[in-house]
Amino acid sequence: MAKVPVQFTLNGEEKAEFVESGATLLKALRDKIGDMSVKSGCQQGTCGSCSVLIDGEIRLSCLTLAETCSGTVIETTAGLAESGVLHPLQRAFNEGFATQCGFCTPGMLMAAKALLDRNPQPSREDVVDAIAGNICRCTGYEPIVQAILAASRSNSVNAA
Numbered sequence: 001m002a003k004v005p006v007q008f009t010l011n012g013e014e015k016a017e018f019v020e021s022g023a024t025l026l027k028a029l030r031d032k033i034g035d036m037s038v039k040s041g042c043q044q045g046t047c048g049s050c051s052v053l054i055d056g057e058i059r060l061s062c063l064t065l066a067e068t069c070s071g072t073v074i075e076t077t078a079g080l081a082e083s084g085v086l087h088p089l090q091r092a093f094n095e096g097f098a099t100q101c102g103f104c105t106p107g108m109l110m111a112a113k114a115l116l117d118r119n120p121q122p123s124r125e126d127v128v129d130a131i132a133g134n135i136c137r138c139t140g141y142e143p144i145v146q147a148i149l150a151a152s153r154s155n156s157v158n159a160a
């Protein structure tokens, strides 16, 4: 399989790798770069666990070719905390018991961040819409929705 160069900014750091042509961004992030915060679930675009932000937009990394990401800015859950201080969304998930097994949590956090970045004061309906593509087997969703709304009410979220 031919290797192709790809370079992008990941959580503020420049990355340059050679990936197999046709490899997914999910595979590149986990296997080449070692960002295991991006979860590999269905690999078919139906569970949302692999969600990342690309240039500020929520994307499924299992359906994104790594070679199409050159020049982009990619954010994952691994970059949410700054200098050891949790992002307001991470604090709200912890405090609101919005995480059980945790497998869906990175995808949920990125979907929530995409929402709050463009709409800092979302309605409950906005939150439900934003996480509609993310499957959780454990929580029943309500603690997650409440945690996102709680984060949106915190003053610090707008500065994060």
Ligand code: FES
Binding pocket: 039, 040, 041, 042, 043, 044, 045, 046, 047, 048, 049, 050, 051, 060, 061, 062, 063
């Ligand atoms: S692993 Fe990408 S949507 Fe399930």
Ligand code: FES
Binding pocket: 098, 099, 100, 101, 102, 103, 104, 105, 135, 136, 137, 138, 139
């Ligand atoms: S907390 Fe287990 S899948 Fe969501």
